[in-house]
Amino acid sequence: MLHEILIAGFGGQGVMSMGMLLAYAGMTEGLKTSWMPSYGPEMRGGTANCSVVIASDAIGSPLVTEPSGLVVMNLPSLEKFERKVKPGGLMVINSSLVKKKASRDDIEVLYVPANDIADELGNPRVANMVALGAFVAKLRPVKLDSVKASLKKVLPERRHDLIPLNERALDRGAGLVD
Amino acid sequence: MLGELLLMKGNEAVAEAAIRAGCRHFFGYPITPQNELPEYMARRLPEVGGVFVQAESEVAAINMVYGAAGAGARVMTSSSSPGISLKQEGISYLAASELPCLIVNMMRGGPGLGGIQPAQSDYFQATKGGGHGDYHLIVFGPESVQEMVDLTPLAFDLADRYRNPAMILGDGILGQMMEPVELSEMLDVQLPPKEWATTGRSGGRRHVVSSLYLDSSELEKLNKRLQDKYLEIMRTEQRWESLDVEGAEVVLVAYGTTARVVKSAMNLAREEGIRVGLIRPITLWPFPTKAFESLEDVGRFLVVEMSSGQMVEDVRLVVNGRWPVSFYGRTGGVVPDPKDILARIRELARGGGTR
Numbered sequence: 001m002l003h004e005i006l007i008a009g010f011g012g013q014g015v016m017s018m019g020m021l022l023a024y025a026g027m028t029e030g031l032k033t034s035w036m037p038s039y040g041p042e043m044r045g046g047t048a049n050c051s052v053v054i055a056s057d058a059i060g061s062p063l064v065t066e067p068s069g070l071v072v073m074n075l076p077s078l079e080k081f082e083r084k085v086k087p088g089g090l091m092v093i094n095s096s097l098v099k100k101k102a103s104r105d106d107i108e109v110l111y112v113p114a115n116d117i118a119d120e121l122g123n124p125r126v127a128n129m130v131a132l133g134a135f136v137a138k139l140r141p142v143k144l145d146s147v148k149a150s151l152k153k154v155l156p157e158r159r160h161d162l163i164p165l166n167e168r169a170l171d172r173g174a175g176l177v178d
Numbered sequence: 179m180l181g182e183l184l185l186m187k188g189n190e191a192v193a194e195a196a197i198r199a200g201c202r203h204f205f206g207y208p209i210t211p212q213n214e215l216p217e218y219m220a221r222r223l224p225e226v227g228g229v230f231v232q233a234e235s236e237v238a239a240i241n242m243v244y245g246a247a248g249a250g251a252r253v254m255t256s257s258s259s260p261g262i263s264l265k266q267e268g269i270s271y272l273a274a275s276e277l278p279c280l281i282v283n284m285m286r287g288g289p290g291l292g293g294i295q296p297a298q299s300d301y302f303q304a305t306k307g308g309g310h311g312d313y314h315l316i317v318f319g320p321e322s323v324q325e326m327v328d329l330t331p332l333a334f335d336l337a338d339r340y341r342n343p344a345m346i347l348g349d350g351i352l353g354q355m356m357e358p359v360e361l362s363e364m365l366d367v368q369l370p371p372k373e374w375a376t377t378g379r380s381g382g383r384r385h386v387v388s389s390l391y392l393d394s395s396e397l398e399k400l401n402k403r404l405q406d407k408y409l410e411i412m413r414t415e416q417r418w419e420s421l422d423v424e425g426a427e428v429v430l431v432a433y434g435t436t437a438r439v440v441k442s443a444m445n446l447a448r449e450e451g452i453r454v455g456l457i458r459p460i461t462l463w464p465f466p467t468k469a470f471e472s473l474e475d476v477g478r479f480l481v482v483e484m485s486s487g488q489m490v491e492d493v494r495l496v497v498n499g500r501w502p503v504s505f506y507g508r509t510g511g512v513v514p515d516p517k518d519i520l521a522r523i524r525e526l527a528r529g530g531g532t533r
Contacts, residue, residue, distance in 0.1 A: 020356065024185050027358040035185070035356040039211055040295055040511075060442025061435075062355045063513050153185070 001031075001056040003141040004064045008049035008081055009073025009094070014128035018071065019050035020154045021132065025146035026054040034062035047076050054141045069139045071131055072098060073114070092135045094127065110138055110177070117172050123162075126169035133173025144174055183358040188323045188348060189214035189256075191359050192282060192330055193222065196254055199331035200367030201280070202228035203253040205242035207235055209261045210294045211350035212284035216256060236261045240268030240281075247277035248387040250375030252334055252367070256282035258350075259300050260291055262308075269343060270309030274389035274400070276374075278337035280330070281315070281345045284353035287511035295511025296350035296435060301488035304347050305463040312401055314408050316344040316415065317462040319433035323357040325460075331365065336415060338370050340407055347462060349484065351435045351513070411464055418466035419458040426455030427477040427527045431493050433459045436514060440482050443519035452527045453477075462489070470496045478502040480526055482519055485509060 005022060009015040019035050026033035036051040051064035068089045072078045075098050085091055087106045096115030112134045118127040136144050148170060151163045186194070193215050196204075204219040216232065223230040229246075233239035239255050246253040257265060262283045272279060283304065287297040304317045316336050320326040326348060333344040376385045391397035421444075423429050428447075432440040437458045444454045455476070457469045470493075478501050481490040490505045497503050506522045508514045 020185070023356060027183055027185055033185075033358060036351065037354055039350070039354050040293075058441070059357075059438070060445070060516060061439040061513065062351060062357075065515060 001054075003052075003054040003069055003139065004067050004086075005052040005054070005069040005071075005141065006049060006064045006067035006081060006084075007052065007071045007073075008047065008077035009071075009128075010076075011048045013048075013073045014125065015048050015071075015073060016050050017154055018128050018132045019052045021147050021150050022052045022054065022136075022142060024150035024153050025142040028146050028149065029142055031056060031142070032059050034059050036062040036064075047074070047080075049077065049081075069135065069141065071135050073128065073131065074098065075100060078102075090135070090139050092131055092138070094131055096127070108138075110134055112173060112176060114173070118169060121165065121169055121172065123165060126162075126166055129166045129169035130173040133170035134176050135173070136170075137174035137177035144170060183360055185356050186323065186359050187214050187354065187356050188326055189284065189353040190218045191323050191327050191361070192256075192346065192348075193218040194361060195327040195330035196280065196334070197222060197226055197228070198362055198364050199252070199334050200365060200369065201252045201254050201334065202226065203246045203251045204228070204255065205231050205233050205239040205246070205253070206255050206257065207233050207239050207261060209258045211286060211296070211353050212256050212258045212282065214353070215282065215284075236264035237268065240265040240272075243279050243281075244268055244272055244275070244277060247272065247279045248275065248376050250369070250372040250377060252338075252369060254280040254282065256284070258284045258286045259288050259297070262300065262303070266303070266309035269315070270307075270311050270313060271389050272343045273309075273313035273315065273404075274311060275387050276341035276404075277343065277387065278334070278341055279343050280333050280337060281343060283345060283347050285347065285349040287509065293511045294350065296352075296484060296513060297509065297511055298349060298434060298436060298484040299486070299488065299509065300347065301462065301483070301485060304345055305465070305492075313404060314342075314411075314463050316340065316342055316411060316464075317347050318345070319347050319459060319462045320352065321434055321437045321458065323352065323355065323359050326352060327359055327361060329460075331362070338372075340411055342407065342411070347434070349435050350511070412467075415461060416464050416466040416468050417460040418469045419456070419460060420469055421456040421458075422453070423455035423457060423473060423476065425453060425475050427453045428523050429455040429457060429476050429479050430482060430519075430523075431457045431459070431479055431489070432482045433462060433489065436482050436484055439514050439516055440519060442516040443523065446516060446520045447523045447527075450524070452523060454523060459489070465492045465496070467496045476501055478504065478526055480504045480506060480522060482514060483507045484513065
């Protein structure tokens with residue numbers, strides 16, 4: 001089993017935490033995991049991404065160049081990474097902010113109105129969890145419960161009061177996938 | 179071992195491993211991509227009664243390391259390529275004065291100010307001396323956060339045992355990535371007696387830590403002693419990992435992050451029925467010559483680095499013409515792609531490609 005995942009968006013959308021939750025959840029399930037942030041000039045331009053590898057065997061390069069799973073939280077990320085997804089892979093698009101449709105027909109695409117659902121939940125900042133919930137439910141690299149259990153490890157202690165809200169957001173995202 | 183797995187950034191994991199190995203003194207100056215290391219030290223060292231100083235420059239930092247090491251403390255510094263260049267004068271002094279310390283270099287692309295993405299182009303500087311004079315550091319090239327953590331106490335111990343500076347040569351990926359890691363418990367480290375240290379104690383013989391020898395015969399004596407020490411280190415401290423080397427059509431040689439990418443490429447090659455092996459140096463100095471000495475049934479070698487070809491020179495020295503040695507490298511912060519390495523492997527397994 002090998003999942004090579006890329007999560008991209010702008011700074012402040014919580015893409016780094018989405019990746020960390022996946023990596024943490026993988027670790028608690030006894031899998032090999034790695035998390036690698038972009039730290040180059042693209043970060044300074046306002047976009048951020050992270051690579052997550054979840055595997056049953058030792059992980060080679062932690063840098064994901066051809067993702068089997070991609071989450072795009074904003075338009076620049078779609079334009080930059082869509083063409084890199086492996087044929088047959090999954091792309092989750094935050095359709096609240098990305099009005100463009102995918103141009104690939106050899107991958108699976110899931111449109112998730114992450115910001116709209118987060119607004120319904122009363123906090124726009126959990127849009128990342130809505131997208132992550134849908135992504136995990138569809139690709140199943142780890143169990144959704146493992147992601148939830150990882151929240152208290154990844155969120156700083158002063159944010160632990162937001163764990164129930166984050167869990168609801170994960171569930172709403174997962175609920176979009178049958 | 180605690181047994182609990184933590185998900186930690188390489189930079190932070192090394193810092194914690196150093197503290198658990200008894201390091202209580204850190205002197206540094208910020209530079210990407212290693213900033214989380216001093217940042218962690220700044221927060222954590224005061225909690226354990228240690229000392230953290232952000233110096234006014236890399237030159238100041240390495241000389242503070244000299245001072246603390248001379249007083250017998252377990253001490254470290256960290257930086258990335260351009261910052262390590264600035265530290266070279268001090269590192270030469272540390273080697274000449276036979277002072278134990280740990281230097282971490284999370285390499286980035288060069289030359290010059292270069293970039294901030296991962297590279298391995300400081301191999302020459304790390305393994306061949308780096309500063310002026312005849313000297314060597316004990317240099318480790320870990321491939322994962324866990325290995326970096328495991329090598330940290332060993333680096334301190336060997337530095338003490340041989341009274342020689344040690345270096346962990348990582349790169350931007352190893353510093354920035356998070357991986358599950360198992361840390362040892364806080365070790366109750368009893369540093370070996372340092373009879374030579376300048377501790378301020380009165381009475382007895384006067385201790386002097388210096389690298390100034392105006393009498394050339396005395397300086398030659400120091401050089402001979404250093405060379406004897408280096409020979410002993412070369413005999414006893416070589417470390418490496420060998421995978422499926424005997425019978426391989428192509429034996430890859432790579433260290434650090436590149437070795438992980440190479441392992442991915444090897445899996446792809448095996449799927450195509452190509453017999454591939456790997457020699458992964460863990461100590462870069464001493465270079466693991468023993469890994470090559472007893473080989474018999476080997477087709478050829480392919481060295482992969484994030485440089486224009488540095489370690490490949492050491493491989494050619496030890497292979498000494500017995501087998502062809504080819505090279506593939508990426509530079510400037512570009513990480514080699516497993517598929518590009520696979521293409522080279524294919525070409526060589528078919529008997530093509532002379533370089």
